[in-house]
Amino acid sequence: MSLKHALLGLLAEGPASGYELTKRFELSLANVWSAKHSQIYPELRKMAAEGWLVAGEEGSRGRKEYVITDDGRAELRRWLVEVRPERAGRNESMLRVFFLWTLDPAEAVAYLEREAAAAHAYVERLTALDALVAWDESGADFMGRLALEEGLLIAQVQAEWAEWAAEQIRSGRDATTLTGRRRRPPTKRQR
Amino acid sequence: MSLKHALLGLLAEGPASGYELTKRFELSLANVWSAKHSQIYPELRKMAAEGWLVAGEEGSRGRKEYVITDDGRAELRRWLVEVRPERAGRNESMLRVFFLWTLDPAEAVAYLEREAAAAHAYVERLTALDALVAWDESGADFMGRLALEEGLLIAQVQAEWAEWAAEQIRSGRDATTLTGRRRRPPTKRQR
DNA sequence: GCTCGACATGTCAAGCGTTACATGTCAAGA
DNA sequence: TCTTGACATGTAACGCTTGACATGTCGAGC
Known part of the structure; x- marks a missing residue:
């Protein structure tokens, strides 16, 4: 359910097309999130319908640029400050x-x-x-x-x-005889 | 796609019912993987159809116990040694x-x-x-x-x-002025 | 002029996962 | 005896994600 918010976050930096957003997922965000164009294009349309984005007119090669709205920025902010991230469910x-x-x-x-x-x-x-x-x-x-x-x-x-x-x-140990775990020192809070 | 293998791994410890496996996901495996009974029951039937498990006869309250087969153990092993885990796609x-x-x-x-x-x-x-x-x-x-x-x-x-x-x-820094990252010493391989 | 690769958008089927709905059994305790 | 909660299994609808299929444009270089 974070794809919408990932897109809002990217669009908060400036207008972009679905194609450019797809590239962002493949490059800068690759280590953190992934999304294919087949998911991104429909999602952008849904978000525009929601009022979080507006689509500019078509450029060359059918390029469509999306701009984030105030509602979109508000939703991004709400997600960041109000929604607690869930501890990784799967590893x-x-x-x-x-x-x-x-x-x-x-x-x-x-x-x-x-x-x-x-x-x-x-x-x-x-x-x-x-x-x-x-x-x-x-x-x-x-x-x-x-x-x-x-x-x-x-x-x-x-x-x-x-x-x-x-x-x-x-070294043939078991759960009752583990050794030498480099446990970090009891965390000191800074300041 | 790892649910099948998680179930195989749990059943490798011994026979269990869908209900018991569901509890295992809620308890011991909660920090690592999650699955609801609505996904587990149908999955067990598919795995039995695949030949990885066999279902025992029904016990009281409709309890059905599944036992892992040699094919199931082989598949678990194959997954562990041959399939490379993919680096976390989403965080x-x-x-x-x-x-x-x-x-x-x-x-x-x-x-x-x-x-x-x-x-x-x-x-x-x-x-x-x-x-x-x-x-x-x-x-x-x-x-x-x-x-x-x-x-x-x-x-x-x-x-x-x-x-x-x-x-x-x-302290008002930016990407060009980060300080004091506690980078760990260049990892020494043990022996 | 043609070809190729990057640009650019789209649909569809299938699988995975969650939530909600639905049903029934059995044992313990009031 | 009755109620409650743990035991036990199932289905259906919906959303997320991927992979495959599909189509077309534009610029660079041959």
């Missing part, structure tokens, strides 16, 4: 961990090591992206970079966790 | 961060502080759960506890990130 990679006991220990270790490698690769990807982007002083870039940083931190923790978990299995 | 809370620039800085800070508090609360919940569970030496408990630990680490990082991000906004 496929954690689900898999629950069932690793059905494999041989060596296979489970191999699985976790591949996960660690994938997380490392993702860290590399995000780091490269961060270096590549010509960040400016806009609010949008500011928030984009903060979000990228969050993704980076989480991927790093996932990599470390997977290596630790693999080591636990390798 | 609503990160999506929201992208659009925080549309709010006043003070509101954005308040938003992030609420997120930090929510993450802290979740850490507490998981910590309490970890202390409450009577972990045994089974493989299932071992993997369950490893997964719980992963959730804990991620929630801790999220809390720290949100506090750091709020501080960045409070």
Whole structure:
């Protein structure tokens, strides 16, 4: 149900066509949300009917540009400040961990090591992206970079966790004898 | 598409009815996956038709118990070792961060502080759960506890990130002047 | 002049997931 | 005895998402 709000957020930066919005999902937002044109085009029409957007006249090649309305901005704001985000309901990679006991220990270790490698690769990807982007002083870039940083931190923790978990299995432990979890120090609130 | 495999994984521990499996999703798996009985019952019938399960005869109150077959175990194994988990396509809370620039800085800070508090609360919940569970030496408990630990680490990082991000906004920074990111040391591979 | 690829929009079928509706059994306790 | 709540299963409508199919325009380069 967040597609509408993702579109409102993108259109808050300025008018855009369905095609351009589709590209935004493939590029800047790819790590955070996804949507195909087949969903975006009908959705934009619904949002226009709702009064959150208005469509400009057709440009060349049938291009249709949408502009966010005050109602649209109000809805975006309402969503941000009033609707509590729900804690992730689904996490496929954690689900898999629950069932690793059905494999041989060596296979489970191999699985976790591949996960660690994938997380490392993702860290590399995000780091490269961060270096590549010509960040400016806009609010949008500011928030984009903060979000990228969050993704980076989480991927790093996932990599470390997977290596630790693999080591636990390798050394023949069980749920009652886990060792050396790098629990972070009891979080100090800043200020 | 993982519901089938989640059910296979649960049934790998032993026979169960749709009702019991529904409870498992509400309890042990709640932080990782969700499914309602209205989806589970039809899915079990499809999986039995597929040959992954067999249904026992009806018990009292119409209870139907399903048992995993060798084909079912093979499919679970195939999913675990051959199918690469896809990197999370959707993350609503990160999506929201992208659009925080549309709010006043003070509101954005308040938003992030609420997120930090929510993450802290979740850490507490998981910590309490970890202390409450009577972990045994089974493989299932071992993997369950490893997964719980992963959730804990991620929630801790999220809390720290949100506090750091709020501080960045409070001190009037932008994408070109971020400070003090607690980047973890370049990951040392264990052994 | 033609061809190719990016630009640009659209529909449709099928699968996944949630909510609401619907029904019936059994055991415990008042 | 009756009521209540946990046990237990099911269907139907609706919304979200994907993948496949479909169509057409415009500019660059051969």
